[in-house]
Amino acid sequence: MIWTRRGRVITYLAMTAGAVIVAFPYYWLTVMASNTTSDIYASPPRLTFGGQLVHNISQVFAKVDFFGSLLNTVLVAVATTVLVLFFDSLAAFTFAKYRFPGSSVLFGVLLATFVVPTQLAAIPQFAIMADLGWVGSLKALVIPAAANAFGIFWMRQYCQGALPDELLEAARMDGCGFFRTYLRIALPVLRPALAFLGIFTFVTAWNDYLWPLVVLIDSNQVTLQVALAQLNTVYVKDYSVVMAGTLVAVVPLLVVFLFGARHFVRNIAAGALKG
Secondary structure, rough: HHHHHHHHHHHHHHHHHHHHHHHHHHHHHHHHHHHHHHHHHOOOOOOOOOHHHHHHHHHHHHOOOOOHHHHHHHHHHHHHHHHHHHHHHHHHHHHHHOOOOOOHHHOOOOOOOOHHOOOHHHHHHHHHHHHHHOOOOOOHHHHHOOHHHHHHHHHHHHHHHHHHHHHHHHHHHHHOOOOHHHHHHHHHHHHHHHHHHHHHHHHHHHHHHHHHHHHHOOOOOOHHHHHHOOOOOOOOOOOOHHHHHHHHHHHHHHHHHHHHHHHHHHHHHHHHHHH
16 A cells, blocks of 8 residues: 555656656746847846747737738648548558558558658659649648658558457448448547547648748748748847747647647547447
8 A cells, every 4th residue: 555655656746747847848938938038148047937028929920920921831730631631541541451452562662751851852842843833832831741651650550450350341241332431430440540640740730841941932921930930030139039939839739739639538538438
């Protein structure tokens, strides 16, 4: 009994320490966003909130087209997430539960793309976008990211363990075709994996900086990360304003994460109860 109580105390202390470590960067970001640049450079550093948060945020809105770039980022992130969830889950379901000529070879080629750096693919991808006339358009951000190897691999591994073959056989006996089996049988079972993949994809699309910077050149349409980078110029480095812009840009990600995490945990718990 004593060791059980000690174990619980140690567990709670470890969880509390982990929560503090995870939350501290957000606290420090808010402190820097609410102070001036001189306060940020002060020694010892100032660890309390200042009174410049509203002023710094107003400076962000004045210096860049924040809401326009925010709208572009939301459109790109939402469209990319929806397409990735559909195409990756569909491909993963096919690879996991159906055998067709060349399936192993195709999946091996898919896994081989993991070793290709993203930066290495930027030049040929830009050439393709130029040939299609999509340079400077948000389509160049959404369409190339509509499916990815990681999502297919992740969903395939989850599908193999969570979706029993007997359930698919019962669906076929009831007259379900491929797409009906996918929509009515596979997707409800894959919800926890879809929730994780959705969060991961949304965050990745939201934080992407290099590809939007390359493909949206000479365009009035920019994403939020590119717009915030314009706050930090060669001659003026007001880090308090940069941190204020970063703080405002992080808020939608926190909302998406909290919503997605609750959905993820709820489905995991439901699956455990059913099991």
